[in-house]
Amino acid sequence: MNKTEFITVVGFAISLLFHMTQTEVCPPSCNCKSLGEMKGLHIDCSSRQLTEVPALPVNTKRLYLQNNSLTSVPAGALDSLRSLEEVKIFDNPWNCDCHILYLKLWLEDVSAPSLANIRCATPAPVRMKPLRQLTGNELGICKRLLPIKCLEFFWRDLILIAGAIIALILIAWALKFSKKLVCQINLSQCDSREWLLGRHTSKNHKTQ
Numbered sequence: 001m002n003k004t005e006f007i008t009v010v011g012f013a014i015s016l017l018f019h020m021t022q023t024e025v026c027p028p029s030c031n032c033k034s035l036g037e038m039k040g041l042h043i044d045c046s047s048r049q050l051t052e053v054p055a056l057p058v059n060t061k062r063l064y065l066q067n068n069s070l071t072s073v074p075a076g077a078l079d080s081l082r083s084l085e086e087v088k089i090f091d092n093p094w095n096c097d098c099h100i101l102y103l104k105l106w107l108e109d110v111s112a113p114s115l116a117n118i119r120c121a122t123p124a125p126v127r128m129k130p131l132r133q134l135t136g137n138e139l140g141i142c143k144r145l146l147p148i149k150c151l152e153f154f155w156r157d158l159i160l161i162a163g164a165i166i167a168l169i170l171i172a173w174a175l176k177f178s179k180k181l182v183c184q185i186n187l188s189q190c191d192s193r194e195w196l197l198g199r200h201t202s203k204n205h206k207t208q
Contacts, residue, residue, distance in 0.1 A: 027054035035061055040083055053077050062086040071095040071121075075102040078110075087111045089118065096120035096131060098139055104131055 007132040026032035030045035040061030045054065048067040058080045059104040078084075087110065094100060100120075107115035126138055 025057060027056065029054055032057075037071075046088070056081060058082070060084055063088070065092070067090045067091040069093060072099040073103045073106075078106055081110075084110060086202065089114055092118075093121035094118060094123045094131065096126050096129070096134055096139070100131065100134075101139065104134070108132075113183050 014057050014084075022112055026041070027043070027045065030043050031049060032044070033042040035042055040059040041057055042062040043056060044064045045059050045068070046064040047067045050070060052063070053065065053070065053073055056063065057148070060081050061083060063084060063086070066088045068091075070089070087107075089103075092105075104115065104120075107118070112132075115132045116130065120126045120129050120131060120134070126134065127140075179196075
């Protein structure tokens, strides 16, 4: 093995070790169980009096964070959990201000049933109200605190709506143009028939 091959093998081994460390380390405050080889982890962080979401393995399949002291989730904190299949995050004293938008949109995308079980603890006007029912008026002016992912969803929806409106306008224009074209064709056919009929009549008169 030459020097170049040796460096390549070492680099590959280090990257593999780093990946395994990132995906398999269990948070110290949680219980972790393997769901089988290449099937991910079951992470149980429930009833641990946690005040923030711990660093989680990227191969987490099931995540239990219920019955803690969580009030919000930092924007982007859960984006790496791309293989997540189940999440329980209810029974926490959620503070439903602008900072809760990230969690709301993330759950809408990942686990709508879990979102249905979350209720606000503060502020007082929205206490005990389901998070999924919060409106922009209740959250206040959130533009500055809106995370990047929220903005991506906003622009995506805006583009889809604009595309639908443009498509409807084009369809309406096409229908109007087609009707006008049909009328013009019918008129031209009528004019042609009248012209031919008149010509035929004049010939008959001359013959007589």
